[in-house]
Amino acid sequence: MVQKSEKLTGLSRELMTLRIANELEDGTYVNLGIGIPTLVSNWIAGRDIVLQSEIGMLNTGPLAGPEDVDQDCINASCQAVTELPGACYFSDCESMAMIRGGYMDVAVMGALQVSEKGDFAGWNNPERGLPERIGNIGGSMDLAVGARKVILAMMHTTPEGALKIVKKCTYPLTAVGVVHLIVTDLAVIEVTPRGLVLKEVAPGITAEDVQSVTEPKLIISPELKEMQL
Amino acid sequence: MDKVYESIDEAVADIPDGASIAISGFFTAGTPVHLIRALARQGAKDLTLICQQVGPGNEDLTKLVLQGQVKKAVCTYPFYRSVTKGANSAFEKAVRAGKIELEVYPMGTFIEKLRAAAAGLAGFYTPTGVGTVVETGKEKRVFNGHEYLLETALKPDYALVYAWKGDRTGNLVCRKTARNYNPEMAAAARITIASVEEIVEPGELDSDKVHIPGIYVQRVVRVDRQDYIPTID
Numbered sequence: 001m002v003q004k005s006e007k008l009t010g011l012s013r014e015l016m017t018l019r020i021a022n023e024l025e026d027g028t029y030v031n032l033g034i035g036i037p038t039l040v041s042n043w044i045a046g047r048d049i050v051l052q053s054e055i056g057m058l059n060t061g062p063l064a065g066p067e068d069v070d071q072d073c074i075n076a077s078c079q080a081v082t083e084l085p086g087a088c089y090f091s092d093c094e095s096m097a098m099i100r101g102g103y104m105d106v107a108v109m110g111a112l113q114v115s116e117k118g119d120f121a122g123w124n125n126p127e128r129g130l131p132e133r134i135g136n137i138g139g140s141m142d143l144a145v146g147a148r149k150v151i152l153a154m155m156h157t158t159p160e161g162a163l164k165i166v167k168k169c170t171y172p173l174t175a176v177g178v179v180h181l182i183v184t185d186l187a188v189i190e191v192t193p194r195g196l197v198l199k200e201v202a203p204g205i206t207a208e209d210v211q212s213v214t215e216p217k218l219i220i221s222p223e224l225k226e227m228q229l
Numbered sequence: 230m231d232k233v234y235e236s237i238d239e240a241v242a243d244i245p246d247g248a249s250i251a252i253s254g255f256f257t258a259g260t261p262v263h264l265i266r267a268l269a270r271q272g273a274k275d276l277t278l279i280c281q282q283v284g285p286g287n288e289d290l291t292k293l294v295l296q297g298q299v300k301k302a303v304c305t306y307p308f309y310r311s312v313t314k315g316a317n318s319a320f321e322k323a324v325r326a327g328k329i330e331l332e333v334y335p336m337g338t339f340i341e342k343l344r345a346a347a348a349g350l351a352g353f354y355t356p357t358g359v360g361t362v363v364e365t366g367k368e369k370r371v372f373n374g375h376e377y378l379l380e381t382a383l384k385p386d387y388a389l390v391y392a393w394k395g396d397r398t399g400n401l402v403c404r405k406t407a408r409n410y411n412p413e414m415a416a417a418a419r420i421t422i423a424s425v426e427e428i429v430e431p432g433e434l435d436s437d438k439v440h441i442p443g444i445y446v447q448r449v450v451r452v453d454r455q456d457y458i459p460t461i462d
Binding site: 034071079119132135145173176 | 355459
């Protein structure tokens with residue numbers, strides 16, 4: 001694995017997820033994955049965005065406070081959640097059908113690796129050493145192939161500095177060629193048929209900085225700008 | 230047609246060694262904990278469990294593992310997310326040691342396999358898993374220029390499900406996200422055993438708001454609601 005010793009300081013996880021919230025359009029149905037993507041929900045209160053929980057719920061509200069925990073109302077991370085006006089419940093089977101069926105406008109997902117072709121790996125870190133083909137797949141593969149737009153929310157490198165944006169994923173894939181946009185602590189990168197296009201950099205970060213921690217050669221957008229937060 | 234059993238233990242008494250059992254529940258929600266505990270007391274062995282996970286949010290299944298009752302599991306999110314917790318879990322240890330066979334499917338495929346069985350279908354083609362290890366050994370076919378995998382139906386011998394209310398004929402009503410896998414698992418199994426918080430007389434449920442039609446349910450047993458705080462880590 002390619003290592004990079006230089007440590008770049010980019011956005012906090014909170015600001016990354018603010019940038020992603022700004023990417024979401026009003027009037028859309030959105031599924032937020034476990035981990036960093038869940039934090040996007042902190043930035044969309046009052047917006048015309050409907051959150052889906054893959055357990056079988058639309059119009060999922062904020063996390064429940066201690067007083068309003070309902071053990072029969074949880075999200076896919078097993079956290080007690082509230083319901084917003086207009087909420088509805090359905091079976092997990094129907095939930096996965098609406099995801100696969102193409103009704104989810106956006107899925108925001110975490111990833112361990114993403115390739116220049118838009119392949120990504122997120123369900124199984126081989127370092128865990130589980131037997132082959134075994135791991136926590138959950139709803140990730142269905143979301144990856146079913147959502148109209150897949151946005152990855154991820155740190156640009158691992159805590160040890162290993163590159164996560166690579167020419168070819170070496171970890172077990174979640175899906176092939178599905179990623180549209182990658183938002184990291186350092187950059188916003190679009191996956192295009194020509195390759196990865198660097199569109200925005202975090203404050204204080206240069207295009208050269210981003211390239212130094214990205215394995216594939218980046219295409220610099222003519223409109224390259226600093227992330228608007 | 231009265232399907233009510235007075236005793237939880239009686240409701241699971243005939244489950245034989247070697248049975249395949251679908252067990253509902255998405256982590257803590259909608260899990261038939263009382264029936265799982267009765268299965269542990271009953272002691273049937275060489276079981277195949279068809280359930281989202283074994284362990285996280287559902288420690289009662291671990292008891293079946295510790296008692297050596299489980300031969301195989303079919304899951305979608307089998308392990309603890311935490312590597313440390315996973316390494317200490319009886320189920321993950323048994324899978325790593327090859328003592329329990331484990332099949333893992335993407336969530337939509339996992340539950341659609343049960344729905345297909347319920348609907349009399351042999352299988353279905355899904356785009357999920359194409360180009361990943363999930364496609365290993367499966368027929369791949371192109372429809373309208375896109376690749377799909379053939380996944381086959383999965384028909385359990387038994388299903389253990391949980392509902393909020395049920396009537397004596399087996400019509401069931403779930404609450405909120407506790408519905409999750411319950412409807413399709415109930416429909417798929419040859420014998421479905423439903424644990425419900427409240428049993429009412431036929432006609433007392435709003436007939437337009439039944440989530441699981443009684444035709445799928447063979448046994449109904451009342452259980453006490455067990456309060457808990459939902460969490461997996």
